[in-house]
Amino acid sequence: MKLGELTGGSETATVTGFAIDHRKVAPGTIFGAFRGLRVDGEAFIDDAIRAGAVAVVARPEARVTGAVHIAAENPRERLAQLAALFFAPFPEIAVAVTGTNGKTSTVEMARQLWRMAGHAAASIGTLGVTTADERVSTGLTTPDVVTFLSNAAGLAREGVTHLAFEASSHGLTQYRTEGLNVAAAAFTNLSRDHLDYHGDMGAYLTAKLRLFSEVLSANGVAVVWADDVESARVIDLAHARGNRLVTVGTRGATLRLVERDPTLLGQGLVIEAEGALHRVRLPLIGGYQAANALVAAGLVIACGGDTAQTLANLSRLQPVRGRLERAAIARSGAPVYVDYAHTPDALEAAIAALKPHAGGRLSVVFGAGGDRDAGKRETMGQVAQAQADRVIVTDDNPRTEDAAAIRAAILKGAPSAEEIGDRRQAIATAIREAGPEDIVLIAGKGHEQGQVVGDLVLPFDDVTVARESAA
Numbered sequence: 001m002k003l004g005e006l007t008g009g010s011e012t013a014t015v016t017g018f019a020i021d022h023r024k025v026a027p028g029t030i031f032g033a034f035r036g037l038r039v040d041g042e043a044f045i046d047d048a049i050r051a052g053a054v055a056v057v058a059r060p061e062a063r064v065t066g067a068v069h070i071a072a073e074n075p076r077e078r079l080a081q082l083a084a085l086f087f088a089p090f091p092e093i094a095v096a097v098t099g100t101n102g103k104t105s106t107v108e109m110a111r112q113l114w115r116m117a118g119h120a121a122a123s124i125g126t127l128g129v130t131t132a133d134e135r136v137s138t139g140l141t142t143p144d145v146v147t148f149l150s151n152a153a154g155l156a157r158e159g160v161t162h163l164a165f166e167a168s169s170h171g172l173t174q175y176r177t178e179g180l181n182v183a184a185a186a187f188t189n190l191s192r193d194h195l196d197y198h199g200d201m202g203a204y205l206t207a208k209l210r211l212f213s214e215v216l217s218a219n220g221v222a223v224v225w226a227d228d229v230e231s232a233r234v235i236d237l238a239h240a241r242g243n244r245l246v247t248v249g250t251r252g253a254t255l256r257l258v259e260r261d262p263t264l265l266g267q268g269l270v271i272e273a274e275g276a277l278h279r280v281r282l283p284l285i286g287g288y289q290a291a292n293a294l295v296a297a298g299l300v301i302a303c304g305g306d307t308a309q310t311l312a313n314l315s316r317l318q319p320v321r322g323r324l325e326r327a328a329i330a331r332s333g334a335p336v337y338v339d340y341a342h343t344p345d346a347l348e349a350a351i352a353a354l355k356p357h358a359g360g361r362l363s364v365v366f367g368a369g370g371d372r373d374a375g376k377r378e379t380m381g382q383v384a385q386a387q388a389d390r391v392i393v394t395d396d397n398p399r400t401e402d403a404a405a406i407r408a409a410i411l412k413g414a415p416s417a418e419e420i421g422d423r424r425q426a427i428a429t430a431i432r433e434a435g436p437e438d439i440v441l442i443a444g445k446g447h448e449q450g451q452v453v454g455d456l457v458l459p460f461d462d463v464t465v466a467r468e469s470a471a
């Protein structure tokens with residue numbers, strides 16, 4: 001493709017690809033020079049040109065010599081637009097999910113529901129790029145825009161027609177999810193997380209709302225979990241912009257959750273839709289999984305899926321990796337669950353999901369990640385102490401922080417908790433000491449395969465460790 005075909009100009013240089021990291025520039029690349037949180041990408045412009053960049057997308061003030069300067073006040077947005085032209089076509093139907101918790105679960109469930117309806121479907125998010133055949137990790141929830149668009153195009157080439165992706169607040173702020181025609185966008189909920197990056201809850205919500213004000217197509221559908229306190233903001237935005245609305249939840253108008261009865265291995269749901277009552281046996285436990293399943297169904301229906309069939313298919317949903325995953329049974333008979341709760345709200349939801357199933361005590365083992373919102377730590381401690389019967393505070397991913405200091409911050413909120421820094425030992429203790437009627441919840445790392453300590457990623461999988469401890 002010629003540069004001029006992308007820019008609308010007369011440049012004849014051949015474009016071979018895109019890069020936002022100068023170390024990935026090859027001859028023919030268009031380089032996006034972004035001013036980031038850590039470093040200023042404009043400092044790498046000369047290096048990128050030496051490596052063969054034919055054009056540089058950068059602010060008008062940036063100095064670009066030896067390559068075409070594509071000047072833009074918002075270089076991230078401009079680069080995304082150009083890359084979308086280059087990588088297209090994409091799957092015909094794309095939907096996005098934002099919210100503090102539930103994104104991964106919702107995109108995975110939407111993918112499954114589409115597949116049950118006979119579509120070639122995929123998802124992109126925390127678990128990686130998932131198709132019916134394989135799962136490839138990208139390392140981030142919302143990958144950088146070049147990875148995102150090239151993956152989406154690759155999926156289309158493989159025949160994928162339906163794509164559900166997670167739009168994290170970082171991804172939305174950094175324009176990582178531009179360029180697709182987004183037919184429907186969903187909002188799951190908003191609660192405390194990532195204030196280290198966004199500063200305050202207002203800015204965090206604003207970042208998420210960009211999905212509905214700018215990324216969702218003008219004729220797209222907004223799918224909203226109606227029971228959240230911030231749902232009204234999304235609903236107002238959709239009204240203002242003229243987007244069709246699908247609302248779900250006990251306050252939902254499209255899919256109204258009328259009844260929810262926990263059973264041993266799942267829950268019975270009664271859902272009112274299109275004037276009729278639908279009874280569904282969801283094979284997953286916990287109110288939060290019912291919420292995510294309804295949002296996923298809302299997305300599928302928003303894109304033309306048959307309502308009755310989609311709701312009926314909920315009874316065949318497979319569990320999502322690391323989300324209330326039953327990892328092992330302790331020798332005493334106590335079930336051990338692994339869950340990805342790493343915010344106060346998620347921890348509360350995970351404990352609430354398991355509590356009705358515990359005849360005895362509910363023990364929770366958790367920590368908090370380093371180099372992430374420090375303000376959530378004490379609240380997570382408070383939630384655990386208030387809701388669980390036994391609390392063991394351990395390490396999550398300390399990253400570059402002092403692990404003991406992170407634990408101390410959590411213990412401030414949970415003064416009567418036990419402290420066992422070593423995660424393996426903490427898990428083993430909880431499992432060994434669980435009684436027959438108890439339940440053990442290991443929270444925070446879900447599907448993760450490593451523990452990040454400093455610059456090292458040490459192999460660690462909560463599910464495997466739980467099984468070893470239970471054996």
Ligand SMILES: CC(=O)N[C@H]1[C@@H](OP(=O)(O)OP(=O)(O)OC[C@H]2O[C@@H](n3ccc(=O)[nH]c3=O)[C@H](O)[C@@H]2O)O[C@H](CO)[C@@H](O)[C@@H]1O[C@H](C)C(=O)N[C@@H](C)C(=O)N[C@H](CCC(=O)O)C(=O)O
Pocket residue numbers: 020021022023033034035036037038039040041044126139140141142143144168169170171174197
């Ligand atoms: C805080 C954050 O989001 N950082 C991400 C972001 O950084 P940034 O734009 O501020 O970049 P920077 O590191 O200051 O660098 C500026 C620019 O210079 C470029 N550069 C940098 C160094 C160099 O040698 N050459 C070069 O060209 C970079 O590619 C970048 O374009 O852009 C980088 C390139 O795409 C990402 O790798 C990086 O993710 C870091 C590793 C990260 O940990 N991100 C997490 C917090 C994250 O994004 N999480 C979200 C939310 C998780 C959730 O679901 O809750 C996610 O979507 O995964």
Ligand SMILES: Nc1ncnc2c1ncn2[C@@H]1O[C@H](COP(=O)(O)OP(=O)(O)OP(=O)(O)O)[C@@H](O)[C@H]1O
Pocket residue numbers: 099100101102103104105106126141166168188189288289291292322323324339340341342345346347349350446
């Ligand atoms: N609808 C929900 N309401 C409250 N808590 C939830 C909800 N969905 C999930 N959770 C909690 O959040 C955890 C993470 O869920 P999931 O991975 O689906 O969310 P996510 O938004 O993708 O998270 P991340 O921001 O890390 O990508 C779950 O393990 C559970 O504890």
Ligand SMILES: N[C@H](CCC[C@H](N)C(=O)O)C(=O)O
Pocket residue numbers: 141342368369370372396397444445448
């Ligand atoms: N996407 C989230 C994942 C957090 C998972 C938790 N195990 C941690 O390390 O804090 C983040 O990057 O903040």
Ligand SMILES: [Mg+2]
Pocket residue numbers: 103104105125126127141166
């Ligand atoms: Mg996720």
